[in-house]
Amino acid sequence: MDRLNTIINDLILSNEYDLIIPVVKAGLLTLVRDNYLSQFITTIEQISTQQINTYHIAFINFNKQLIDIENYLQTLFQTLENQYNLKLVDIQDFIIKLPYNAVKQQLLHTTNIIKSTFYMKFIDIFEYYLAAYASQHVRIACAELLKNATTCSFCKLPLSSGCKCIELQEQFEIIILILKRLGLLSRVCQSAALAACRHRITNFIKQICEQYSSHACLPHLEQWFETGVLTWLSILESHCNNDHDNNDDKQQSTFKIDLSSCRTELKHHIYECVMRERGARHMFQIIIDYPESRHGGVLDDLKRCVSIVGKRHLIIDNVRNEFNKRLLHPGVGTTEILAAFINAIRVLRYLDSTGVMMELACLNVKQFLA
Numbered sequence: 001m002d003r004l005n006t007i008i009n010d011l012i013l014s015n016e017y018d019l020i021i022p023v024v025k026a027g028l029l030t031l032v033r034d035n036y037l038s039q040f041i042t043t044i045e046q047i048s049t050q051q052i053n054t055y056h057i058a059f060i061n062f063n064k065q066l067i068d069i070e071n072y073l074q075t076l077f078q079t080l081e082n083q084y085n086l087k088l089v090d091i092q093d094f095i096i097k098l099p100y101n102a103v104k105q106q107l108l109h110t111t112n113i114i115k116s117t118f119y120m121k122f123i124d125i126f127e128y129y130l131a132a133y134a135s136q137h138v139r140i141a142c143a144e145l146l147k148n149a150t151t152c153s154f155c156k157l158p159l160s161s162g163c164k165c166i167e168l169q170e171q172f173e174i175i176i177l178i179l180k181r182l183g184l185l186s187r188v189c190q191s192a193a194l195a196a197c198r199h200r201i202t203n204f205i206k207q208i209c210e211q212y213s214s215h216a217c218l219p220h221l222e223q224w225f226e227t228g229v230l231t232w233l234s235i236l237e238s239h240c241n242n243d244h245d246n247n248d249d250k251q252q253s254t255f256k257i258d259l260s261s262c263r264t265e266l267k268h269h270i271y272e273c274v275m276r277e278r279g280a281r282h283m284f285q286i287i288i289d290y291p292e293s294r295h296g297g298v299l300d301d302l303k304r305c306v307s308i309v310g311k312r313h314l315i316i317d318n319v320r321n322e323f324n325k326r327l328l329h330p331g332v333g334t335t336e337i338l339a340a341f342i343n344a345i346r347v348l349r350y351l352d353s354t355g356v357m358m359e360l361a362c363l364n365v366k367q368f369l370a
Helices: 002-013 015-048 050-082 094-110 117-139 165-184 185-208 217-246 261-280 283-288 292-295 298-309 312-326 336-350 356-363 364-370
Strands: none
Touching: 002 015, 002 050, 015 050, 015 117, 050 094, 050 117, 050 165, 094 165, 094 283, 117 165, 117 185, 117 217, 165 185, 165 217, 185 312, 217 261, 217 298, 261 283, 261 298, 261 312, 261 356, 283 292, 283 298, 283 312, 292 298, 292 336, 298 312, 298 336, 298 356, 312 336, 312 356, 312 364, 336 356, 336 364, 356 364
């Protein structure tokens, strides 16, 4: 700012008042483009996943720098008007478009500093704030699946004293605001939004399926997905649409969601995750727990997943490996092996009426008992 002030004083002394506005605009645009924007992008790229809760600070600091510029301009223009009777143009439009114009010049520059790594960082950022948003819906949809219903499933703080997820949503609004001002919201969403949803689904299902349970989880997960994940995605799309309506660059593509195909794709991911976490990890326990696993609903979950996802090899491999490790060795009684074998036949026939899964999964048991 000091150098810019010096140039402005020189222009005033030489009575070149008509150059003040162009010089101020060019100087501030250069400052934002080469300093503030560069620092902001570098900070985002260098923050590690373990520091995910500090991302918003970079946005707050960048926003503060923009506010400082606005205050500087207001003071400068007021001084010029009072001391030199110079009535300059309204600065509001310039201030609003300043960060966007800085980014636009960067994108057109051959040494554009906004690389793919910057966009990819938002997969983690979006998942973090999606988790906070969806946690408010998980309390209703997945209450039966949570280990501790008295604490927030995301921030782990007691619900009685208020968790911090509402505060995190306010942080996310700041992030959205800055991305809008930079004209990068749609670009970021196109790179990161759906990937963030897939990551959140994967991590949440890992969390609730970590321990074996005979109870069904799919109905609860589907409700959580509709009210939490899909709603969050729709909100993000509406932000992008509003941003595009107010954007001069109509050539820039807008992040749009086909909710029907998006729902299908992400629900398929839910079934695949449940298949992996319950079918590929807990299948032996499901067999031993039969018929409780049949009555509890976990087998209904897996049957549905098998019919939609396929990937029967996940269950087949798990059953064979677990039988080899836990039963098919000296020291385990024949009665115990037979009981598990009979349960396996019942479970696998329920999942696959053709009997193919049962034949492949139980082949080693048959050979052991022969």
